[in-house]
Amino acid sequence: MREIVTLQAGQCGNQIGHRFWQVVSGEHSIDRQGHYNGNNDKQLRRMPVYYSESSTGRFVPRTLLFDMEPGTLNFIRSSEWGSLYHPNAYIFGRTGAGNNWAKGYYGDGAQLVSAVKDQVRKVMETCVSPQGIAIFHSTGGGTGSGSCANLMETLSHDYPKYVRISYSVYPSPKVSDVVVEPYNCVLTQTRLIEDVEQVVCLDNEALYRVCSDTLEIMQPTYDDLNRLCSLIVTGLTASTRFPGKLNIDLRKNLVNLVPSTRLHFLCPAFAPLHTPKVDDYRNFSVADLTSQVFDKSNLLCNLDFGSGKMLAAGVIYRGDIPTQQVDEELRRIQTQLSNEFVSFIPRNVKMSVVDVPHAGFTRSATMLLNTTAIASMFRRVTTNFNAMYSKQAFLHWYTSAGMEDQDFSEAYANVMDTTEMYTVYGSQGDDDDAAGD
Numbered sequence: 001m002r003e004i005v006t007l008q009a010g011q012c013g014n015q016i017g018h019r020f021w022q023v024v025s026g027e028h029s030i031d032r033q034g035h036y037n038g039n040n041d042k043q044l045r046r047m048p049v050y051y052s053e054s055s056t057g058r059f060v061p062r063t064l065l066f067d068m069e070p071g072t073l074n075f076i077r078s079s080e081w082g083s084l085y086h087p088n089a090y091i092f093g094r095t096g097a098g099n100n101w102a103k104g105y106y107g108d109g110a111q112l113v114s115a116v117k118d119q120v121r122k123v124m125e126t127c128v129s130p131q132g133i134a135i136f137h138s139t140g141g142g143t144g145s146g147s148c149a150n151l152m153e154t155l156s157h158d159y160p161k162y163v164r165i166s167y168s169v170y171p172s173p174k175v176s177d178v179v180v181e182p183y184n185c186v187l188t189q190t191r192l193i194e195d196v197e198q199v200v201c202l203d204n205e206a207l208y209r210v211c212s213d214t215l216e217i218m219q220p221t222y223d224d225l226n227r228l229c230s231l232i233v234t235g236l237t238a239s240t241r242f243p244g245k246l247n248i249d250l251r252k253n254l255v256n257l258v259p260s261t262r263l264h265f266l267c268p269a270f271a272p273l274h275t276p277k278v279d280d281y282r283n284f285s286v287a288d289l290t291s292q293v294f295d296k297s298n299l300l301c302n303l304d305f306g307s308g309k310m311l312a313a314g315v316i317y318r319g320d321i322p323t324q325q326v327d328e329e330l331r332r333i334q335t336q337l338s339n340e341f342v343s344f345i346p347r348n349v350k351m352s353v354v355d356v357p358h359a360g361f362t363r364s365a366t367m368l369l370n371t372t373a374i375a376s377m378f379r380r381v382t383t384n385f386n387a388m389y390s391k392q393a394f395l396h397w398y399t400s401a402g403m404e405d406q407d408f409s410e411a412y413a414n415v416m417d418t419t420e421m422y423t424v425y426g427s428q429g430d431d432d433d434a435a436g437d
């Protein structure tokens with residue numbers, strides 16, 4: 001049944017993943033004990049993609065929650081929704097990686113990854129015809145970065161046939177004051193380039209901006225940022241969770257959005273994004289949703305669009321939405337923004353419509369955009385990386401945990417190469433020779 005196995009790493013990955021399962025369970029009428037309480041066949045038909053069913057009729061998320069320290073997982077396990085997950089789905093160590101990529105990758109981190117890998121194999125064996133693996137993690141923390149990097153290498157070796165997707169949170173000094181995050185992020189980014197096929201970039205800097213500017217939240221908390229993350233993930237997964245004529249699987253999605261293997265870093269957007277005050281007074285038309293989802297302020301990556309071009313986009317509409325109207329609106333927006341799209345990819349906006357509405361919305365749209373402007377987000381990190389690395393600052397924490405100086409320079413070079421590739425696509429995108437890999 002084209003199953004997708006989900007993995008949640010570290011504090012950030014588990015908080016976002018846990019929120020995702022709560023919303024998804026609500027949308028499929030599954031209660032906290034995993035029992036189905038609905039009467040809608042649409043909720044049930046694709047349930048096996050995300051849940052396995054026990055012999056007692058209990059739906060169990062196909063997910064593993066892991067962390068080098070027990071705190072976050074104990075919190076989730078003792079929460080109201082904690083017994084939704086299989087008891088063996090919780091995998092944790094004794095002490096965290098302390099924001100050190102090397103500790104997440106080597107030593108105790110490597111042991112944790114080995115335990116996760118065994119469990120992944122067991123979950124995979126319960127699947128009839130798996131289509132992919134999805135990972136929630138942050139690129140700034142030690143477990144989310146180092147252990148995930150190790151795991152991604154392993155998974156791409158063990159499961160090359162299945163689509164590997166990550167929901168990756170990028171660090172922002174507005175949200176976290178850990179100085180070594182640029183190191184962790186660049187070291188992880190190189191594995192995201194090599195071992196993952198589609199990265200949905202959730203930029204804490206943009207999540208914070210949307211919370212404070214658009215949603216008018218005075219001092220956004222992680223909970224506020226995670227609500228946005230969960231809107232994105234539940235929106236993007238809707239077409240794999242519910243039946244629909246135009247719905248596409250993970251592989252087809254990749255084919256449409258990724259023109260070149262390395263250029264698989266996608267920026268998400270969601271509409272409508274408003275304060276609850278405004279929501280109550282409006283009925284969002286397809287035109288409103290389309291304009292909003294393409295509005296730069298709705299993107300959940302902070303990007304500098306200076307020379308950037310859009311390569312491709314996929315929009316998933318949810319609710320009672322006629323596909324003909326969607327076609328018309330997407331044609332309109334492509335004409336309106338024609339200068340911002342590369343011209344060498346014809347028909348570069350794809351859509352699907354899921355008539356089951358998003359929890360809490362009548363109509364909504366979630367977009368994944370492949371834009372060369374993502375290079376500006378990478379530069380934000382590599383510039384900070386370089387500033388510290390040129391002074392060899394904080395390197396001893398990493399070398400004493402098993403890393404070589406060379407690992408840093410290689411990761412940096414790899415990330416810079418990919419950044420440059422985006423820049424070339426953006427600035428000379430319409431020249432024939434830029435379209436090669």
Ligand SMILES: Nc1nc2c(ncn2[C@@H]2O[C@H](COP(=O)(O)OP(=O)(O)OP(=O)(O)O)[C@@H](O)[C@H]2O)c(=O)[nH]1
Pocket residue numbers: 009010011012013015016067068069096097098099100138139140141142143144145169170171172175176181204207222223225226229
């Ligand atoms: N959006 C969001 N970001 C988070 C959350 N928790 C942590 N972060 C960000 O993630 C990075 C830190 O990673 P964590 O997930 O806390 O670290 P970890 O993976 O548990 O790794 P260690 O604690 O070092 O073992 C920082 O950039 C934080 O700002 C969260 O709940 N939501």
Ligand SMILES: [Mg+2]
Pocket residue numbers: 010011067069096097141143
């Ligand atoms: Mg942690």
